[in-house]
Amino acid sequence: MAVAKSRRAERGSEPVRTDGSVDRRAQLLASAAELFAAQGYAKTTVRDIGDRTGILAGSIYHHFSSKEAMLDEILREFLSGLHERFSAIEEREADPRRALSELIRTSFAAIHDTPHAVAVYQNESGNLAHRERFGYVADYSSRIEQLWIRVLTAGQASGVFRRDIDVKLAYLLIRDAVWSTVRWYRPGGQFPSETVADQYLELLYGGLL
Amino acid sequence: MAVAKSRRAERGSEPVRTDGSVDRRAQLLASAAELFAAQGYAKTTVRDIGDRTGILAGSIYHHFSSKEAMLDEILREFLSGLHERFSAIEEREADPRRALSELIRTSFAAIHDTPHAVAVYQNESGNLAHRERFGYVADYSSRIEQLWIRVLTAGQASGVFRRDIDVKLAYLLIRDAVWSTVRWYRPGGQFPSETVADQYLELLYGGLL
Amino acid sequence: MAVAKSRRAERGSEPVRTDGSVDRRAQLLASAAELFAAQGYAKTTVRDIGDRTGILAGSIYHHFSSKEAMLDEILREFLSGLHERFSAIEEREADPRRALSELIRTSFAAIHDTPHAVAVYQNESGNLAHRERFGYVADYSSRIEQLWIRVLTAGQASGVFRRDIDVKLAYLLIRDAVWSTVRWYRPGGQFPSETVADQYLELLYGGLL
Amino acid sequence: MAVAKSRRAERGSEPVRTDGSVDRRAQLLASAAELFAAQGYAKTTVRDIGDRTGILAGSIYHHFSSKEAMLDEILREFLSGLHERFSAIEEREADPRRALSELIRTSFAAIHDTPHAVAVYQNESGNLAHRERFGYVADYSSRIEQLWIRVLTAGQASGVFRRDIDVKLAYLLIRDAVWSTVRWYRPGGQFPSETVADQYLELLYGGLL
DNA sequence: GATGAATGAGCCTTCATTCAT
DNA sequence: CATGAATGAAGGCTCATTCAT
Numbered sequence: 001m002a003v004a005k006s007r008r009a010e011r012g013s014e015p016v017r018t019d020g021s022v023d024r025r026a027q028l029l030a031s032a033a034e035l036f037a038a039q040g041y042a043k044t045t046v047r048d049i050g051d052r053t054g055i056l057a058g059s060i061y062h063h064f065s066s067k068e069a070m071l072d073e074i075l076r077e078f079l080s081g082l083h084e085r086f087s088a089i090e091e092r093e094a095d096p097r098r099a100l101s102e103l104i105r106t107s108f109a110a111i112h113d114t115p116h117a118v119a120v121y122q123n124e125s126g127n128l129a130h131r132e133r134f135g136y137v138a139d140y141s142s143r144i145e146q147l148w149i150r151v152l153t154a155g156q157a158s159g160v161f162r163r164d165i166d167v168k169l170a171y172l173l174i175r176d177a178v179w180s181t182v183r184w185y186r187p188g189g190q191f192p193s194e195t196v197a198d199q200y201l202e203l204l205y206g207g208l209l
Numbered sequence: 210m211a212v213a214k215s216r217r218a219e220r221g222s223e224p225v226r227t228d229g230s231v232d233r234r235a236q237l238l239a240s241a242a243e244l245f246a247a248q249g250y251a252k253t254t255v256r257d258i259g260d261r262t263g264i265l266a267g268s269i270y271h272h273f274s275s276k277e278a279m280l281d282e283i284l285r286e287f288l289s290g291l292h293e294r295f296s297a298i299e300e301r302e303a304d305p306r307r308a309l310s311e312l313i314r315t316s317f318a319a320i321h322d323t324p325h326a327v328a329v330y331q332n333e334s335g336n337l338a339h340r341e342r343f344g345y346v347a348d349y350s351s352r353i354e355q356l357w358i359r360v361l362t363a364g365q366a367s368g369v370f371r372r373d374i375d376v377k378l379a380y381l382l383i384r385d386a387v388w389s390t391v392r393w394y395r396p397g398g399q400f401p402s403e404t405v406a407d408q409y410l411e412l413l414y415g416g417l418l
Numbered sequence: 419m420a421v422a423k424s425r426r427a428e429r430g431s432e433p434v435r436t437d438g439s440v441d442r443r444a445q446l447l448a449s450a451a452e453l454f455a456a457q458g459y460a461k462t463t464v465r466d467i468g469d470r471t472g473i474l475a476g477s478i479y480h481h482f483s484s485k486e487a488m489l490d491e492i493l494r495e496f497l498s499g500l501h502e503r504f505s506a507i508e509e510r511e512a513d514p515r516r517a518l519s520e521l522i523r524t525s526f527a528a529i530h531d532t533p534h535a536v537a538v539y540q541n542e543s544g545n546l547a548h549r550e551r552f553g554y555v556a557d558y559s560s561r562i563e564q565l566w567i568r569v570l571t572a573g574q575a576s577g578v579f580r581r582d583i584d585v586k587l588a589y590l591l592i593r594d595a596v597w598s599t600v601r602w603y604r605p606g607g608q609f610p611s612e613t614v615a616d617q618y619l620e621l622l623y624g625g626l627l
Numbered sequence: 628m629a630v631a632k633s634r635r636a637e638r639g640s641e642p643v644r645t646d647g648s649v650d651r652r653a654q655l656l657a658s659a660a661e662l663f664a665a666q667g668y669a670k671t672t673v674r675d676i677g678d679r680t681g682i683l684a685g686s687i688y689h690h691f692s693s694k695e696a697m698l699d700e701i702l703r704e705f706l707s708g709l710h711e712r713f714s715a716i717e718e719r720e721a722d723p724r725r726a727l728s729e730l731i732r733t734s735f736a737a738i739h740d741t742p743h744a745v746a747v748y749q750n751e752s753g754n755l756a757h758r759e760r761f762g763y764v765a766d767y768s769s770r771i772e773q774l775w776i777r778v779l780t781a782g783q784a785s786g787v788f789r790r791d792i793d794v795k796l797a798y799l800l801i802r803d804a805v806w807s808t809v810r811w812y813r814p815g816g817q818f819p820s821e822t823v824a825d826q827y828l829e830l831l832y833g834g835l836l
Numbered sequence: 837g838a839t840g841a842a843t844g845a846g847c848c849t850t851c852a853t854t855c856a857t
Numbered sequence: 858c859a860t861g862a863a864t865g866a867a868g869g870c871t872c873a874t875t876c877a878t
Contacts, residue, residue, distance in 0.1 A: 024858085039336060042251035046852060058854080059859050067852065097418075123332065126392065127248060161417050169400065169408045170417065172393060173386045180385030183335065191378065199378045207416030208370050208379065209306075233841080255869060268842050270870065442862080457754060460669035464848060477863050479849065515836075541750065544810065545666060579835050587818065587826045588835065590811060591804045598803030601753060609796065617796045625834030626788050626797065627724075651837085673873060685875075686838050694873065839878080847871075854864075 025063045027053050030116075032070040037119035041071055071124065072133065078117035079140040082110055086147055096155030097205075103148060104178055104204075105197050111182045112193040118182045145171065174204060234272045236262050239325075241279040246328035250280055280333065281342065287326035288349040291319055295356055305364030306414075312357060313387055313413075314406050320391045321402040327391045354380065383413060443481045445471050448534075450488040455537035459489055489542065490551065496535035497558040500528055504565055514573030515623075521566060522596055522622075523615050529600045530611040536600045563589065592622060652690045654680050657743075659697040664746035668698055698751065699760065705744035706767040709737055713774055723782030724832075730775060731805055731831075732824050738809045739820040745809045772798065801831060 031052040035044040046067050050057040064070050085106050093099035111118050125141070128134035148171050155161035161170075181196060191199075240261040244253040255276050259266040273279050294315050302308035320327050334350065337343035357380050364370035370379075390405060400408075449470040453462040464485050468475040482488050503524050511517035529536050543559065546552035566589050573579035579588075599614060609617075658679040662671040673694050677684040691697050712733050720726035738745050752768070755761035775798050782788035788797075808823060818826075 040249065040251055042249055043336070045850080055858095056860060057852085058861070061853070062858055127252070162415070165412055165417070166400075166408055169405065170412060172390070173409055173412060176389030176392075177382045177386040180389055181381070183385075184381060191375075196378065199375055200382055203374055203379060203382060203413075203416070205416050205418045206371070207412070207414050208374070209414045254867080256867095264841090265843060266868090267844075267870075267872085271841060276869070458667065458669055460667055461754070463846085465846095473862090474864060475847095476849075476851085476865075480862060485848070545670070580833070583830055583835070584818075584826055587823065588830060590808070591827055591830060594807030594810075595800045595804040598807055599799070601803075602799060609793075614796065617793055618800055621792055621797060621800060621831075621834070623834050623836045624789070625830070625832050626792070627832045672871085682837090683839060684873080685840070688874070689837055839876105841876090841878105843873100843875075845872090848869095850868075851866090852864100855860105855862090857860080857862105 024053070024055070028060060028063055029070060029073060032067075033074050033114075033116035033120060036071065036074070036124070037116040041120070041124050068133070071120070074117050074120055075125070075128075075134070075137055078110075078114060078121055079137065083140055083144055085110075086144055090147055090151065096151050096158055097160050099151045100148075100155065101201055103151065104174070104201060107178045108181070108193050108197040108200075111179070111185055112187060115182055115185070115187075118179065122179060122182060145175075148175070177204075233262070233264070237269060237272055238279060238282060241276075242283050242323075242325035242329060245280065245283070245333070246325040250329070250333050277342070280329070283326055283329055284334070284337075284343070284346055287319075287323060287330055288346065292349050292353055294319075295353055299356055299360065305360050305367060306369050308360045309357075309364065310410055312360065313383070313410060316387045317390070317402050317406040317409075320388070320394060321396060324391055324394070324396075327388065331388060331391060354384075357384070386413075442471070442473070446478060446481055447488060447491060450485075451492050451532075451534035451538060454489065454492070454542070455534040459538070459542050486551070489538070492535055492538055493543070493546075493552070493555055496528075496532060496539055497555065501558050501562055503528075504562055508565055508569065514569055514576060515578050517569045518566075518573065519619055521569065522592065522619060525596045526599070526611050526615040526618075529597070529603055530605060533600055533603070533605075536597065540597060540600060563593075566593070595622075651680070651682070655687060655690055656697060656700060659694075660701050660741075660743035660747060663698065663701070663751070664743040668747070668751050695760070698747070701744055701747055702752070702755075702761070702764055705737075705741060705748055706764065710767050710771055712737075713771055717774055717778065723778050723785055724787050726778045727775075727782065728828055730778065731801070731828060734805045735808070735820050735824040735827075738806070738812055739814060742809055742812070742814075745806065749806060749809060772802075775802070804831075 028049060032044070032049045035048050035052065039048075044067075045057075046060055047057040049067075049070070050060055053060075064073075086103060089099055089102045089106060093102055121137075125134075125137050128137050149167055152161060152167045152170055156163050156167060177200065181200075185191070185193070185196065187193070237258060241253070241258050244257050244261065248257075253276075254266075255269055256266040258276075258279070259269055262269075269279075273282075295312060298308055298311045298315060302311055330346075334343075334346050337346050358376055361370060361376045361379055365372050365376060386409065394400070394402070394405065396402070446467060450462070450467050453466050453470065457466075462485075463475075464478055465475040467485075467488070468478055471478075478488075482491070504521060507517055507520045507524060511520055539555075543552075543555050546555050567585055570579060570585045570588055574581050574585060595618065603609070603611070603614065605611070655676060659671070659676045662675050662679065666675075672684075673687055674684040676694075676697070677687055680687075691700075713730060716726055716729045716733060720729055748764075752761075752764050755764050776794055779788060779794045779797055783790050783794060804827065812818070812820070812823065814820070
């Protein structure tokens with residue numbers, strides 16, 4: 001649900017409610033995500049967000065209690081949705097290689113669908129670790145890491161993945177390579193999302209040599 | 210020269226001049242790099258930098274004309290040094306595989322030696338693209354990319370690297386995987402710098418399967 | 419219009435809008451003009467202006483983009499109004515002597531009505547010449563000078579004014595003598611505005627002997 | 628003595644002492660006067676003065692106890708010298724008309740010889756009235772005014788000056804017209820100092836008609 | 837005397853947030 | 858719900874002044 005809303009917002013189609021009125025809340029969240037992603041959370045002013053949404057800065061506080069609350073909602077929505085989808089894959093796919101491929105393809109899909117949220121997560125999560133309010137960010141990250149590592153470990157156990165590679169390092173390499181694409185990937189750009197996914201999988205599985 | 214200074218500063222050994230007096234300029238640069246890396250440039254205040262260096266905020270302006278000038282010097286020093294070392298590798302190593310390995314190992318060494326500068330570059334360069342003053346950042350990045358791509362292309366031409374992988378995508382994957390380690394790598398941590406380099410090279414060359 | 423607003427503000431009667439609310443913008447402009455006139459622009463702090471108006475310094479930026487913008491508006495309003503009135507006199511009065519008398523009386527009236535703006539112009543215009551933003555100040559000054567000189571020249575041509583006096587020097591003497599009165603003239607003081615005007619005209623026309 | 632020093636400084640000839648060394652004190656005073664005149668006291672920084680004199684800002688404090696002390700000395704020297712010369716005229720010239728002419732010519736000479744000091748006095752004296760330290764400024768001004776007014780009154784009594792003009796207003800007109808020329812008079816410019824004096828005297832005595 | 841680094845106070849401006857209308 | 862004016866806390870930077878060398 002939350003994911004669907006986020007997708008709609010990020011992809012730019014006007015968030016319109018069943019009664020025809022514009023959904024200001026979603027609009028604001030979309031503007032905020034875009035600006036946080038482009039300029040960073042600290043450098044984005046509440047006024048920037050208001051301007052882009054077409055209301056005054058003060059009016060934002062009718063929808064969100066603070067600028068931080070917007071960041072919170074963007075991250076929470078993104079992480080819960082991502083975790084949900086990853087969990088579904090783990091449950092569904094018994095084969096480690098197919099599971100890993102699915103995890104990676106789902107990650108690329110998330111980058112394609114909600115690039116702003118992904119960028120915000122990439123750029124801001126590091127500075128949020130010590131903030132009580134954002135404890136869930138580290139929690140989700142940790143749970144997702146454990147999930148991926150279970151898949152990789154299962155693959156090593158079944159002999160489909162190499163055993164001379166440290167599973168944690170393999171996870172970090174894959175994670176960073178995949179999610180970093182948000183910095184340069186542009187929908188409609190040189191490389192379609194699926195092509196990037198295919199090539200990355202090819203390289204990760206087969207190696208460069 | 211600049212590189213040596215930067216290393217000294219980043220590794221924490223007191224920057225002392227020949228006359229025994231403390232080199233405040235280098236101290237300030239080190240403090241700034243550390244804080245910029247940890248909290249982001251925007252969130253770091255000039256007072257933070259002064260506090261960590263043990264002087265008042267206003268005194269910083271005896272050594273640097275602005276907060277931005279400090280960011281500028283950190284990035285310029287880092288990028289010029291990195292580009293210099295990469296260029297030396299390209300000239301020295303005729304064999305593409307050995308050249309690529311050297312580029313990667315040198316990158317890991319840079320992360321180990323000047324983690325703050327690397328982190329600052331990773332986190333801030335994106336928002337600096339359109340700033341006239343920081344045009345050199347994009348310039349260096351572009352020149353480094355072209356250098357790496359020449360090596361990768363040479364490797365494909367000589368048959369040592371796979372030809373079914375887009376060379377640009379391969380570059381991006383490697384670059385992002387390598388440089389992202391700055392986010393989690395800690396000297397003296399679980400994985401020594403060389404181990405990370407070895408494992409990453411193994412995985413990149415041979416693949417996961 | 420602008421003149422009317424300025425007058426009201428300068429003479430101290432509370433600027434009140436039709437809806438009964440106080441016009442903070444006009445209040446601020448009046449406070450600023452008063453302080454700029456009394457202490458100089460450079461020495462006047464934004465906080466001074468806020469204090470005198472009864473708001474915090476930061477709130478000023480709701481109404482003006484900068485301290486300089488306030489100076490700008492004070493000068494622009496004053497000069498445009500003055501030029502307008504001078505131009506009307508030139509068009510209306512064909513007789514050079516009557517025209518000159520009118521110009522002088524109007525100047526004294528301006529000093530009486532908007533003493534702060536006059537003082538600010540007297541004290542600050544010299545340092546503003548080279549500032550792009552304040553180019554209009556020199557423009558207006560020049561146009562006004564040319565206007566006065568046309569009147570004086572016409573008076574010499576028609577034989578009503580002496581021909582052995584350089585017209586430019588006559589202009590400067592009159593201008594400086596008249597406008598300098600802003601430094602000592604006080605409404606309700608020893609000399610009413612009209613008395614000063616009469617005596618000055620008498621002296622200028624007839625001489626001291 | 629002080630006057631001689633001031634003149635030398637203002638006219639630009641290197642202040643050199645009998646032992647051949649440069650007189651830094653006089654240099655500093657000259658630089659300060661020039662800058663105070665050009666930019667105003669408040670806007671002139673101690674560093675500006677040091678730069679123009681060729682020493683560091685901090686070194687100024689070996690010669691003057693504060694920036695204010697420089698202003699003080701400039702004004703004190705100027706006013707004492709001026710008062711001295713005016714007093715000499717009053718004592719020497721029994722004829723009111725010749726005395727007034729002398730006062731005026733001496734004023735123009737002061738503007739020619741020490742334009743910076745004159746400008747500083749013109750621009751800053753207004754803001755100094757309430758400062759204990761600068762009480763002498765108002766004292767001198769007052770004594771000079773009384774001196775001029777004695778001359779004017781004597782002229783009226785003897786019938787050489789008109790009696791229908793208020794003597795105070797006449798003084799103010801003459802004073803302001805004369806001293807204001809410092810704002811536009813430039814040595815070597817269109818009008819030589821003596822020409823300005825002659826024309827002003829002509830106009831003041833004979834009138835414009 | 838001069839230097840250059842440092843101080844400390846203060847300045848202009850920004851900005852998240854509040855609140856009466 | 859939105860507006861717009863106001864708040865209050867910083868933030869980057871300037872500058873007169875001090876002082877050890």
